[in-house]
Amino acid sequence: xxxxxxxxxxxxxxxxxxxxxxxxxxxxxxxxxxxxxxxxxxxxxxxxxxxxxxxxxxxxxxxxxxxxxxxxxxxxxxxxxxxxxxxxxxxxxxxxxxxxxxxxxxxxxxxxxxxxxxxxxxxxxxxxxxxxxxxxxxxxxxxxxxxxxxxxxxxxxxxxxxxxxxxxxxxxxxxxxxxxxxxxxxxxxxxxxxxxxxxxxxxxxxxxxxxxxxxxxxxxxx
Amino acid sequence: xxxxxxxxxxxxxxxxxxxxxxxxxxxxxxxxxxxxxxxxxxxxxxxxxxxxxxxxxxxxxxxxxxxxxxxxxxxxxxxxxxxxxxxxxxxxxxxxxxxxxxxxxxxxxxxxxxxxxxxxxxxxx
Numbered sequence: 263x264x265x266x267x268x269x270x271x272x273x274x275x276x277x278x279x280x281x282x283x284x285x286x287x288x289x290x291x292x293x294x295x296x297x298x299x300x301x302x303x304x305x306x307x308x309x310x311x312x313x314x315x316x317x318x319x320x321x322x323x324x325x326x327x328x329x330x331x332x333x334x335x336x337x338x339x340x341x342x343x344x345x346x347x348x349x350x351x352x353x354x355x356x357x358x359x360x361x362x363x364x365x366x367x368x369x370x371x372x373x374x375x376x377x378x379x380x381x382x383x384x385x386x387x388x389x390x391x392x393x394x395x396x397x398x399x400x401x402x403x404x405x406x407x408x409x410x411x412x413x414x415x416x417x418x419x420x421x422x423x424x425x426x427x428x429x430x431x432x433x434x435x436x437x438x439x440x441x442x443x444x445x446x447x448x449x450x451x452x453x454x455x456x457x458x459x460x461x462x463x464x465x466x467x468x469x470x471x472x473x474x475x476x477x478x479x480x481x482x483x484x
Numbered sequence: 485x486x487x488x489x490x491x492x493x494x495x496x497x498x499x500x501x502x503x504x505x506x507x508x509x510x511x512x513x514x515x516x517x518x519x520x521x522x523x524x525x526x527x528x529x530x531x532x533x534x535x536x537x538x539x540x541x542x543x544x545x546x547x548x549x550x551x552x553x554x555x556x557x558x559x560x561x562x563x564x565x566x567x568x569x570x571x572x573x574x575x576x577x578x579x580x581x582x583x584x585x586x587x588x589x590x591x592x593x594x595x596x597x598x599x600x601x602x603x604x605x606x607x608x609x
Contacts, residue, residue, distance in 0.1 A: 271552045302507065306549070309510040314553040316514075317591040321599065 263292035263383075264356045265390045266299060266376040274307065274352060275314055277373045281322065281349040284311060286375065287341070287363070288328030289355035296390050298376045299354025301328035307352070307375060323348075332359025338366055345370055381412075398468030398475060404456065406447035411464075413440030419461040485570050489577035501525065502535020509546040509560055516593035519559040519584035523573065526564045536564060555591055559584065 278284050286308040294300025308326035315322035325348075330337045332355035341363075345351070350371040353360045356378040364372040380392040395412045401419075402409055411417045415433045421441030425432030429442045448456050466472075498504060501524030512520045522543055524536035540562050547557030561580060565572045597603055 271549060275553070306506055306510055309507070309514050310549050310553050313510075313514050313550075313555055313592055316595045316599075317554060319595055319598070 263295055263381070264358075264378060265296045265380050265382040265392070266293050266356055266378045267296075268298050268303060268307075268354075268376050269374065271307070271310055274373070274375055275311070278311065278350060278352065279314075279318075282320075283323040283348045284325075285341075285344070285348040285351045286311070286324065286326040287332070287351050287353045287355070288326070289332040289353070289359050290328055291331045291333070291355070291359075293355055293359075293376060294328075295384070297388070299356075301326070304328050304354055307354070329355075332356075333362055335362075335366070338363055341367070396469075397464070397466070398472075399465060401461065401464075404461065405444045406451060406453065406456075408440060408444045408447055410440050410444060413438070413443060415440075419464050487570055487574040489574040490581040492581060493577050500530070500532050500535040501539035502530070502532055504539045504542060506542050506546055509543065510549070513546075513550065513555060513559065513590065513592060516590060516596055518590045518593065519561070519580060519587070521561040521563055521576070521580045523563050523565060523576065526566050529566065556587065559587065559590065 286304045288294070288300050288302075288304030290300060293303075297303065304326040308324045311324045312322075315324065327341075329340060332338055332353060338359075341351075345367050348370070350373060351363060351367070352373045352375040353363050354375040355363075356376070357374065358378075360372055360374045364370075381394040381396060382390045382392045385391050392412050394409060395417075397411050401411075410419065410421060414421055415431050415437065416423060418441065422439050422445070423441075426439040426442055429439055429446075431437040431439045445454075445457075448454050468475075496508075501522050504522050504524075509520055509522075522539050524539045525531070527536060527540075530536045543560055543562040546560050549557075550559060551557040561583075563576045563580075565576065594603075
């Protein structure tokens with residue numbers, strides 16, 4: 263899922279402090295699971311903003327809602343009949359959701375309430391780690407199911423580098439060396455000969471080097 | 485034991501302090517409470533293992549938010565005591581009441597009453 267973390271409240275206050283009505287819009291998708299922008303977080307933020315406005319002596323309206331997904335038009339369309347009531351929306355969805363709202367409600371300022379960080383997994387409650395960088399050309403089949411793009415700090419196609427020490431990366435003793443993990447996993451799978459066939463240089467055209475990406479699945483189109 | 489504690493304290497009973505949510509504390513403050521304290525079991529003595537430790541983290545989280553929005557994090561507090569410590573409860577109730585009285589009424593309550601044209605007794609005095 264997409265992992266995000268809430269923006270500091272002072273940053274959000276700075277964005278909305280002069281407004282009279284604000285809608286805090288959560289998203290029931292990824293950001294709910296990573297506890298950054300679901301209904302609960304929308305309620306907490308809205309409550310904090312109401313208290314902020316109240317003690318500033320301002321009679322501002324702050325409401326909260328949460329949409330099933332902010333990355334699908336039918337769900338954001340649910341705001342069509344209430345958006346006019348607000349001066350701006352603080353969206354707690356990932357960057358995609360914020361932009362999709364901004365696209366639909368072109369005359370309304372849409373502010374991000376979270377920092378979208380990475381595609382990752384839940385290690386344990388309250389802890390999430392990165393696993394994928396959406397490079398658009400998956401090589402996990404050749405690397406023992408461990409991604410050198412997401413897990414190696416240098417995104418090396420062939421590693422490890424000289425900075426790997428006792429299984430840890432040179433950037434931090436907390437960070438596992440991605441290529442060390444790949445070595446251990448391939449050893450477990452009996453595929454260490456994989457290291458005798460280096461990976462070709464990666465074609466980054468499928469990643470961000472090719473500009474904003476688009477996928478069309480014709481059979482799904484109507 | 486017929487212990488006395490200040491009458492301004494309203495008790496909300498919950499099965500475990502682990503049930504206390506961030507939102508419960510936020511709502512209480514938003515509604516105009518001058519302060520809120522969570523009375524959980526002693527650390528290490530939670531019947532549900534970690535309820536009081538969770539409450540502790542949530543109280544700390546709410547303190548941070550209240551500090552940032554200018555309401556003041558010192559208005560919420562976490563206390564640990566066992567169900568058998570009645571005198572300690574009365575002591576905490578007095579301690580918290582004195583602390584909040586020293587801080588004065590919540591800025592939210594002041595603003596609310598001002599907006600309604602009813603200044604607080606402290607302000608009127």
